[in-house]
Each structure stands twice: as C-alpha cells, then as structure tokens.
Amino acid sequence: MEPEFSAYRHVYGHQIPRHLRRWLLFLLFLCIVLLLLPWTQNIRARGTVTALRQEQRPQEINSIIAGRVEQWYVKEGDYVRRGDTIARLSEVKADYLDPALLTRTGEQISAKKAAIDYYGGKVSAAESQIGALGGARSAKLQQLTGKLLQLEAKLRADSMDVQSANNDWSIATAQYNRQRALHDSGLVSLTQLESRNAALQQALAKKTGAENRLLATRQEIGIVRIEFNAVQQEYLEKKAKAESDRLGSLSQIAGGQGEIAKLQNQYASYVIRNGMYAILAPQDGQVVKARASGIGEILKEGDMLVHIVPTKIDPAVELFVRPVDLPLVSVGQKVRFVFDGFPAIVFSGWPSASFGTFEGIVSAVESDVSANGTFRVLVREHRDYRPWPPELRIGTGANGIALLKNVPVWYELWRNINAFPPDYYKPSGQDKNSKK
Missing domain, CATH: 2.40.50.100 (RNA polymerase II/Efflux pump adaptor protein, barrel-sandwich hybrid domain)
Known part of the structure; x- marks a missing residue:
C-alpha cells in the first residue's frame, strides 16, 4: 500500500532507478586507464634567447x-x-700630434739608409786597403828575399876569398921565414928579404880585407833579416788597423740597420694608427x-x-639547469620551449598534445658552474620539427622543458609522492650526435 504522504516518496524514493554504482564503476575504470597512460618525464629550466656562435652575439x-x-x-x-x-x-697624444709625422719619419729612414751606404763604401775601401797591403807586403818580401839570396851568395864568395887570403898569407909567411933564414946565413941580400916582407904584408892586407868584407856581408844579411821581420810587423799593424776600420764600419752598418728596422716599425705603426x-x-x-x-x-x-x-644570427637558447638536474641533460637531447610573447598551451607530460611550443636540441652542456649556482646549457634550433619564429630577439625569455623517459602516470605520481628525481635517461642517437 502506497503511503499517503508525498514527502515520504521524495525522501526515500523507492521507485527512482539507481545509476550511482554505474558512475562509480565508470570513474574507477577511467582512473585506472589514466594511471596506465604514458607520461613523459621532464625537467624545467628558465633561459634567454642568444646566438649559437660567439661572433653572432651582441x-x-x-x-x-x-x-x-x-x-x-x-x-x-x-x-x-x-x-x-x-x-x-x-x-690627443703629444707623440702623434705632428701632421708631418710620416714624412719626417720617412726622411729619418732615408738618412739612415744613406749613412749605411756611406759605411758600406768605407768597408769596401778598407777591404781594398787590406788587399793592397797584402800585395805590397808580398812585393817587399820578394825584394828582401832576392837581396838576401844575393848576400848569401856574396857571403859564400867572401868566405872563399878569406880562405884564399889565408892560404896566401900562410905561403907568404913561410917564404918570408925562409928568406929571413937565408939572409941570416948571408945567402941572400937585404933587398930580397925586404921584398919578401912586402909580399907578406900584402898577403896580410888581403887577408884582413877579405875578413872585413866577410863580416860586412854577414852584417848586411842580419840587417836584411831584421828588415824582413820589420816589413812583416809593419804589414800586420797596418792590416790590423784597416781590419779595425772595416769592423767598425760593419758595426755602424749593423747599428744603422737596427735603427732602420725600428724606424720602419714606427712608420708602419703610424700608418696603422692613422687608419684607427x-x-x-x-x-x-x-x-x-x-x-x-x-x-x-x-x-x-x-x-x-x-x-x-648582428642582423643575421643562428638562434639558440641558453638554459640554466640546477645541479640536481644536470645529470639528466645530455648533448643531443630534445627540449621544448615556450617563448615569451608567443602564446602556447602546454601539457608537460604529453608534449604531442601541446600547442604553440617549439623544439630544440641540446648543443653543449658547460662543465663550469655559473655565478648563480646553475649550469649553462646551450640549445640550438631543431629545424625538422618547427622553425623558430623569426621575430625572436636576443634576450627574449624562454621556458625550457627537457623531455626525458616515457613512464606510466601511476609511476610519475608515485615518484613525486616520494620526492624521487626523474629516471636517468640517455636519448637514442646521442652517441652519433656527439661524434658529429
């Protein structure tokens, strides 16, 4: 029997069909499906737009x-x-205010070159003088050598004359002694004895003259030999003086060449400075x-x-990654960007469902920490995905999302609940990109 009161029907509702169980089962099934869906792990970093190459940066x-x-x-x-x-x-410097600085420096160079030419002529004159001294020395020595040979021949002749005079004197002495003995015996006259005595005196005079000529010849030979040594000594002195003059001129030439090189250096510096x-x-x-x-x-x-x-640049983004996330970033890894001023809808776990994002590839990871305690990562444009907007300017802000490993949603929830870091992931093709 149905109750008479309508309030009873509204409160208890015995006749209304119940769909709550179906909805609960559907929601449970939907949650299970969502937990089994793939989720792309990622790390976020903030950076700015820059140029890929150093010469393209401001x-x-x-x-x-x-x-x-x-x-x-x-x-x-x-x-x-x-x-x-x-x-x-x-x-503004006083050393370069002269308007004719180049002209005067060129004149100094010309003067130094003329001085070097003068000293070069002096060197040639000294060499000619040394050659002339050598020729004069040879002629003088040949002359003295010939004279010495003549005196040596004369010395041999005088020696023979002395020997002949000694023989004549010995014979004359013997004859005088025999004549004297005969005179004492009364066999010869005094006139004959005096004749023998005169012959003895002549032989003695010849002997003494021959000996004097021999001594004179020997003395002349000694004088010629002394003159021979004197000629050699005089030549050595003159040659040493001429060689000293030659070396002094060469020294002046070397010094002048050094000064010319210095002046030429200054001249070139002045020319280059005029172009600055x-x-x-x-x-x-x-x-x-x-x-x-x-x-x-x-x-x-x-x-x-x-x-x-610069007008033409190859755009890149420099991201600053925390040290805890640095092991997860490697060369060749893909990174998604959201640039300031370019609207985008981002689903970090499902990058394929995002809209308005741009993709890049990690080009370099610096090993030195920056002043803010983070590590700098340089990301270049991935031209095969979607070109970056040409309106980008250097310094534009960029939010980077580094894509990591694909995991189920339930695993990502469990990791975040336990505060675990993302899984270490090495992207495929990283080794090839590194080698390239």
Missing part, C-alpha cells in the same frame, strides 16, 4: 687608441653594414647603447663606443 665596439670624438656618422637604432664608419676620432681614427662596423647589425656622446668627448684606449647587435 658585441662592444671599442676604441683601439685614445682619441677625441670629432664626428658621428650613425645614431642609436641605425642599421649598418660591415665596414661602415660609425665615428671619427682625432689624436675611423671606427668601423665589424659586421652587419644595429647600433645600440652608445656610451660616448656629443663632440669632443675623450676616449681612452679600450673604451666602449657603442654596442652592435
């Missing part, structure tokens, strides 16, 4: 020499091409951040004049 344009700004040819924001003049400087007054753009780019301003401002050596941002 650079300072410095003044190589000290100078005063005389004229500006560009303003901030202008685009320049390589070799365009940005500014012109004037000299014009500050040129090293590459195509935009001029920004001018440090110097106005006309007449003094710049020191190495002072920055402006910044230049």
Whole structure:
C-alpha cells in the first residue's frame, strides 16, 4: 500500500532507478586507464634567447687608441653594414700630434739608409786597403828575399876569398921565414928579404880585407833579416788597423740597420694608427647603447663606443639547469620551449598534445658552474620539427622543458609522492650526435 504522504516518496524514493554504482564503476575504470597512460618525464629550466656562435652575439665596439670624438656618422637604432664608419676620432697624444709625422719619419729612414751606404763604401775601401797591403807586403818580401839570396851568395864568395887570403898569407909567411933564414946565413941580400916582407904584408892586407868584407856581408844579411821581420810587423799593424776600420764600419752598418728596422716599425705603426681614427662596423647589425656622446668627448684606449647587435644570427637558447638536474641533460637531447610573447598551451607530460611550443636540441652542456649556482646549457634550433619564429630577439625569455623517459602516470605520481628525481635517461642517437 502506497503511503499517503508525498514527502515520504521524495525522501526515500523507492521507485527512482539507481545509476550511482554505474558512475562509480565508470570513474574507477577511467582512473585506472589514466594511471596506465604514458607520461613523459621532464625537467624545467628558465633561459634567454642568444646566438649559437660567439661572433653572432651582441658585441662592444671599442676604441683601439685614445682619441677625441670629432664626428658621428650613425645614431642609436641605425642599421649598418660591415665596414661602415660609425665615428671619427682625432689624436690627443703629444707623440702623434705632428701632421708631418710620416714624412719626417720617412726622411729619418732615408738618412739612415744613406749613412749605411756611406759605411758600406768605407768597408769596401778598407777591404781594398787590406788587399793592397797584402800585395805590397808580398812585393817587399820578394825584394828582401832576392837581396838576401844575393848576400848569401856574396857571403859564400867572401868566405872563399878569406880562405884564399889565408892560404896566401900562410905561403907568404913561410917564404918570408925562409928568406929571413937565408939572409941570416948571408945567402941572400937585404933587398930580397925586404921584398919578401912586402909580399907578406900584402898577403896580410888581403887577408884582413877579405875578413872585413866577410863580416860586412854577414852584417848586411842580419840587417836584411831584421828588415824582413820589420816589413812583416809593419804589414800586420797596418792590416790590423784597416781590419779595425772595416769592423767598425760593419758595426755602424749593423747599428744603422737596427735603427732602420725600428724606424720602419714606427712608420708602419703610424700608418696603422692613422687608419684607427675611423671606427668601423665589424659586421652587419644595429647600433645600440652608445656610451660616448656629443663632440669632443675623450676616449681612452679600450673604451666602449657603442654596442652592435648582428642582423643575421643562428638562434639558440641558453638554459640554466640546477645541479640536481644536470645529470639528466645530455648533448643531443630534445627540449621544448615556450617563448615569451608567443602564446602556447602546454601539457608537460604529453608534449604531442601541446600547442604553440617549439623544439630544440641540446648543443653543449658547460662543465663550469655559473655565478648563480646553475649550469649553462646551450640549445640550438631543431629545424625538422618547427622553425623558430623569426621575430625572436636576443634576450627574449624562454621556458625550457627537457623531455626525458616515457613512464606510466601511476609511476610519475608515485615518484613525486616520494620526492624521487626523474629516471636517468640517455636519448637514442646521442652517441652519433656527439661524434658529429
């Protein structure tokens, strides 16, 4: 019997069909399916857009020499091409203020070269003098040698004359002694004895003359030999003096060549310095951040004049990864990006379902820690996936998501509940990319 009160029917509802069990079973089945779905582990890092190569990054344009700004040819924001003049400087150092510095330095070089030519002529004259001294010495020595040979021949002749005179004197002495004995015996007259005595005296005179000539010849030979040595000594002295003059001239030539090299070095430095007054753009780019301003401002050596941002760059992103995540990052690994100013819908665990993200490949992992306690990772563009937007500028912020291993959702939940780090994962093809 059905109750009469309608409130009873609304409270207990005996006639209403029950679908709660079906919904609970469906939700349980859905949770199990979700837990078994694949989930891509990842690590996140913040970074900025930069250039892949060093020469493509913003650079300072410095003044190589000290100078005063005389004229500006560009303003901030202008685009320049390589070799365009940005500014012109004037000299401020007293050593380079002379407007005829190059001319006077060239004149000094010419004067030094003329001096070297003069000393070269002096060296040639000294060598000629040494050769002439050698010829004179040879002639004089030949003359003395001939005279010495003549005197030696005369010495032999005088020796024979002395020997002949001695023989004559011995014979005359013997004859005089016999004549005297005969005179004492009264066999010969006094006249005959005096004749023998005169012959003896003549023989003695010849003997004495021959001996004197022999002594004179020997003395002349001694004098010639002394003169022979004197000629050699005189030649050695003259040769030494001429050689000293020659070496002195060579020394002056060497010194002059050193000074010429120094002057030529200065001349080349002056020429190069004259070309440094014009500050040129090293590459195509935009001029920004001018440090110097106005006309007449003094710049020191190495002072920055402006910044230049290259026009054509190969974009890359520098990420700063925590030390705990560094072992999970390797060269060749894929990284997804969300750039500031470019809207995107991101499902970190399902990268294929994300929209508006861009992909890159890890190009380098630095081994040195940065000042902020993180490690710098350089990521280049993955051209096969989706080109990066050409509107990117250096310094644009980027959120990086490094894709790791694919795991079930239940494992990722269990890992996060227990505060475990992501699984270490080495991407396929990493070795090939590293070798390349």
